[in-house]
Amino acid sequence: MLTTIFFAAAMAQTYGSSQADPSTGIQPVARPVAATPVTSIVPPAPTAIPGRGLRDLPNTTITYFDVAGEDGKAIQKSLAKVLADPAAKDTARLFSWDVGTQIVKATTGTKCSIQSAKSKLSAKVNLPRLADQAKVKKDVAARWASYIAGVEAEAAANLWFLSDRLRGAEQSLVGVLCDQASTVWNAKLETVKSELKNFSAKQAQAAVKPVI
16 A cells, blocks of 8 residues: 655755754754855856756745945945845845655555655745846946856755755655654755755855955
């Protein structure tokens, strides 16, 4: 006999942080990101790997928030102000994610084991955009575009890393006894989160230091 059940987990991360947002109620494990610090707009920026950008990642929603300013310093000041505003708590999260996992159980006689597992990763990404794009000089616009490309690439790298690791987590459940599935999955998910934290830290270390 086959039956299906679901597991779920969620996390979020703030701009420029490698720690999970405690408001999610999930253990404070790191989440992928390492947005280029808010203190700069700097070329050259990393670019996403073809086919593995934010828009290539299924179930990802991108939301934009406006940033004022016509020169680098004004833009940076405005961006920093928005991200520091307690009322903009959700906006300050570069991205958040949750994962739901569907498992299929097979029962033979009195033995119940996991036959297959499939996780679904959903993500929300917050990106800034210039409120007065038409008034910004070309050189400033070019630096801003480079900055945004870097932020997008950073988020994409972390979310794809997470997606890849979840495939392995799925396989870890196959053949596990049903009454142990939750324990095994939670342990594997903690391992994935730890790997994500290390990946995020390395991404941050490799990032070009911002300058105006």
